[in-house]
Amino acid sequence: MSISESNAIVIERPRQASFRKIKLTPVHENGIICRTIMSAISSGTDMKTWMGLQPAEALYYPLVPGYENAGEVIEGSDGISKGTRVMINECRQFGDICAAWGGNSEYVVKDSFTAPGAFDSVAVIPENLSYKEAVLAYLPCVSLKGIRRIPLEGNEKVLVTGAGMIGISAIQILKILYPEITVISLEPHPFRREIASFYADHVLAPDGSEVKKLMEICGGKLADAVIECSGNASMPGTLHRFIKDGGWNKDDKPAHIHLQGDYPGRIVMDGYNKWFTKNCTITMTCALAPGGKEEILQWMSEGRFDTSRFPVEIWPAGKCAEAYKYKEEKGEEVFKILFDWQE
Numbered sequence: 001m002s003i004s005e006s007n008a009i010v011i012e013r014p015r016q017a018s019f020r021k022i023k024l025t026p027v028h029e030n031g032i033i034c035r036t037i038m039s040a041i042s043s044g045t046d047m048k049t050w051m052g053l054q055p056a057e058a059l060y061y062p063l064v065p066g067y068e069n070a071g072e073v074i075e076g077s078d079g080i081s082k083g084t085r086v087m088i089n090e091c092r093q094f095g096d097i098c099a100a101w102g103g104n105s106e107y108v109v110k111d112s113f114t115a116p117g118a119f120d121s122v123a124v125i126p127e128n129l130s131y132k133e134a135v136l137a138y139l140p141c142v143s144l145k146g147i148r149r150i151p152l153e154g155n156e157k158v159l160v161t162g163a164g165m166i167g168i169s170a171i172q173i174l175k176i177l178y179p180e181i182t183v184i185s186l187e188p189h190p191f192r193r194e195i196a197s198f199y200a201d202h203v204l205a206p207d208g209s210e211v212k213k214l215m216e217i218c219g220g221k222l223a224d225a226v227i228e229c230s231g232n233a234s235m236p237g238t239l240h241r242f243i244k245d246g247g248w249n250k251d252d253k254p255a256h257i258h259l260q261g262d263y264p265g266r267i268v269m270d271g272y273n274k275w276f277t278k279n280c281t282i283t284m285t286c287a288l289a290p291g292g293k294e295e296i297l298q299w300m301s302e303g304r305f306d307t308s309r310f311p312v313e314i315w316p317a318g319k320c321a322e323a324y325k326y327k328e329e330k331g332e333e334v335f336k337i338l339f340d341w342q343e
Contacts, residue, residue: 003033003075006107009320009339010097012062014052015328017321022064023095024109030077031111034088034122038131039069039104039317041327041337042139043164044231044262049100050324053264059100064091066103070125070134071341074107086122087134087293090115104317106341123293126301132314133300135338136307140169141292143229146260146285147173150225151253154180159214159223159242162230163187163196163203165310165336166261170227171199172305184217186210186242189332198309211241218244225256233265240274247279259284312336316343 008022027033041047046065048054069088076082091102093114102108110122119141125134143166152158158174160167163185174183185200187193197203202217204210214222222244228236239257247254257280269275299305315323317339327334 003107004095006105007317008064008094008097008106009066009104009317010062011050011065011324014061015050015325017050017324019318019320022097022105024107025093025095025114027075027109028111028113031109031114032073032077032080032122033075034086034108034110035071035074036069036088036104036106036108036341037071038135038341039066039339040135041323041339042066042068043327043336044166045101047324047327048262048264050328051264060098063098063100064094064102064105065100067101068135068138069103069108070131071108073122080122085125085131085134087125087137087297088122089138089293090117090120092116092120104320104339106317118290119288119292123297126297128301129297132312132338133307134297136165136310136312136336137293137296137300138288139165140173140296140305141288142166142261142286143169144173144292144296145287145289146170146227146258146283147177148289149283149285150227150256150258151281152178152181152225154178155182156224157182157184157218159184159186159226160200161186161226161228161235161239161242162232163189163192164229164231166231167227167229168195168199168310170229170260171196175199176299176304182217184214184223191333192335195309195311195335199306214242221245223255224253225258227258227260229260231261231263233263233267236263236267237269240270240278240280243278243280245278254278255280257282261286310335312338314338314340317341318343
């Protein structure tokens with residue numbers, strides 16, 4: 001099969017999207033061609049791209065946004081047969097346009113040229129999962145990579161700040177990997193706090209009483225670890241407020257902070273005198289690790305990772321311009337927008 005062009009969602013310049021044809025690259029040896037059935041708008045990365053907040057070295061306009069897409073293989077090779085249902089995800093090259101992450105193209109060439117990264121390959125979707133679930137499986141992989149960087153033990157108290165897709169996923173993964181752990185969610189938006197209440201042990205609002213309530217939950221101290229998932233650049237610099245003192249003796253484990261994902265601006269830290277006595281460690285990650293897609297899909301297939309309470313809106317892909325404007329206008333009131341490429 002030969003295919004040279006595809007319909008795609010294109011952000012022509014900040015706050016201007018279109019649905020139009022783009023050119024694809026030729027298929028290299030052992031490459032496959034996939035057809036997207038469902039894709040998504042990422043509330044963090046994609047909306048940052050939509051608003052023109054990406055650093056100039058990351059991409060250029062016009063571009064194909066997105067990285068959350070699933071569909072079927074229409075030309076197979078190298079062990080992936082035609083008709084296989086897959087998470088498609090990253091495409092790093094198109095023929096005449098910036099790929100960015102290339103997740104909102106109807107047809108996608110996947111080979112060593114367009115998908116060279118260790119986690120760029122497709123992942124087979126289990127038979128009992130839908131395309132909708134497979135699209136929602138991507139961001140949990142990002143959370144999983146981050147959690148595996150944190151030195152956790154089985155009975156600690158972990159605060160997750162932000163209850164979007166990354167935060168809610170982190171809460172669930174923490175409970176899968178560390179069943180005895182206590183997970184507390186901190187989220188300003190009532191709509192997202194309601195979602196978090198189905199997954200976290202405790203849910204707090206940043207209303208001025210959150211530190212006192214956190215101390216009560218943690219038995220008179222503060223959190224052993226914080227996973228920062230809000231995407232709010234003003235948040236990391238204040239996280240000393242939520243972590244325990246520690247690290248003064250050899251057997252006194254210090255607190256840990258993990259910054260998860262991307263921020264649309266400079267991070268400014270509170271005064272150093274508020275930080276250095278905490279003796280904490282800080283890590284950060286973005287993207288996902290090899291094998292993460294398969295692991296999350298397996299947990300979903302087994303019913304251990306639940307997306308049934310994730311409120312999503314499904315739009316026709318051809319209505320992308322309206323969808324991006326709507327998402328920016330509604331903000332946190334819209335949890336996730338999925339694009340249906342069959343309409």
